[in-house]
Amino acid sequence: MPVPLRRKGGERVNNPYLPYPVRIDDIVVETEDKNLKTFTFVFLDPADEERFAYRSGQFAELSIPGKGEIPIGIASSPTEKGFVKFTVNKVGLVSSYLHNMKPGDIMGIRGPLGNSYPWDILKGKNVVIIGGGFAFTTLRSSIVYMLANRKDFGKITVIYGARTPGMLLYRDELMAWEQRDDIDMHITVDGTNDPNWKYNIGFVPTITEKKAPQADDDTYAIICGPPIMIKFTQPVLDKAGYAHDHIIMSLENRMKCGIGMCGRCNVGKDFVCKDGPVFTLAQLNTMPKEY
């Protein structure tokens, strides 16, 4: 039997390329260079929100008819209801167009896509989140998720750095987390002229060396950041004794389909879009460095 493009009786189509229609509900400029904005979307059909059930670490294709699609990590947490959030860096055709769109505009979201962080493994464990620059979106999702299910996790440590205080994402939330005693926050900047800056100054690897807990079987590190940060953070984690299957990373590659079919985002036999984007360092050690 051919797969029907549209099932009879008006039930939703079974087409993985078809986005859910959404309305832009809110747009927040995140960084002082105005290159990062957080978009809050609401599904036009409320039932689509349930169909879009996701886990932290997954991504979606933001779809703008006439422009195309971009794969973006989901910044909201599955514990936040009524909307989904994405923080988008202005880079190319679609993201630049998106940056000029307004609340109320209609577009599409296709997903959720990819594998997510390994929440079944992380349950009951200590989690160290290490993030740099604007690669903090799915980490924000993860932190919100863990805080909403706080009893399911051991110690939560967050090391997050940006070039300047004005380049940190989600500043209000970071400050709110700083006030809590159930999450160990280490915010840092490369440098600042702000005399009132009361957090760390220094690169993420340096702060990680000082603040990351010693490794054990029950402690996992999740790292997202620019390649240079990852390059210098990994030896620090090695020194602290983190096994490579306890270091979790999220990759990015150019994508189109998001479902493992179009052929461009593979790293070896694995597709970043479908088999990833989350891989352990132990897995990455056996794969070509094509990312």
Add this chain to the structure above:
Amino acid sequence: MKVIHIHKTEWQGGLDKARSGYGLYGPVRQGQDDPVFRPLGPGEFPEMSFKNTKMSPKELVHPQSEPLFRYTLDPQAPDHDILKEVQKDASPKALLAVRPCDADAFLLVRRNFDTPVYKDPYWVTAYESFTKIGLACNQACSATAFCTSAGSGPFSDAGVDVLLVDTGDAYLAKVITEKGGQFLGACGFSAPAADGEARIASLREKAEATIASFVHTDKLREQATIELYDAPFWEDVSFACINCGTCTYSCPTCWCFDIQDETRGKQGVRMRNWDSCMYPLFTLHGSGHNPRGTKLHRVRQRFMHKLKYYVDKYQDGIQCVGCGRCIRLCPVNIDIRNVCNMMNGYTACACAAS
């Protein structure tokens, strides 16, 4: 398995009977050129004496360019900026005279589009709408064909519903699937062939003996991905490549594609177009970073995908049917047989010592 005898004088009449129930597709020769696969108009019949077509019939299932969705950007329209699916033709079709290698190729590609997690509705609908009537090759189509060692063969019936075998004045039609039997029924072909299976087996043996070129694939699975990836021969293999993409477009088992929106005025379509791992834009990040930025990366990707990644992913042979098109059409004579044999025979320590 049932074998039907079709005298060649009955062939066209039978096809005419089937036209009411099936759209007919087959190779058509235009002038002196190689035949191409396309829909057959009224009174048109498939070319039955050809070696193989320059382009495989993959385009009938996976068109070089096809619309996936339509949209309107007109703010006055109630459904503006919402994608509408383009309905695909799911009516029964018959793909006539497809060569066994090309029919096999559909099975290899199917693993990509028809998965336990996602089904590509466009590809799957098109694929399943076809009844595939194979035409066995009585002799090697070319000195570059290596189908028998690539998991296919001149009489392979893996991807067909009926396999036709040309015996001079008749076709022996081996019925492989129920779908195939239904098509033969629609044509009115029902005469059982005496000794059908035995005659096909004998012709098969003769045909397979004419395939004179081989690849070795037995060690590909046990090779370590990273060692093959870092092998020194990629520099030589890719040296002459001009990244033209001919190999990927002519390959019946290549499926990579791009998705692009095309708007005219306020109306537009989201299109799917063939793409190729030979092109730098295929993997270029928005940041300017390109994980496969050199032609060595791209040539290596093509061969590693077909001969190692696919083998590991599906644990069942290479992503190649040995049709030999990429060898014949490559403007700089890159030969997948040599590359495959190098990969198969590679030992990292021997290279480190040299």
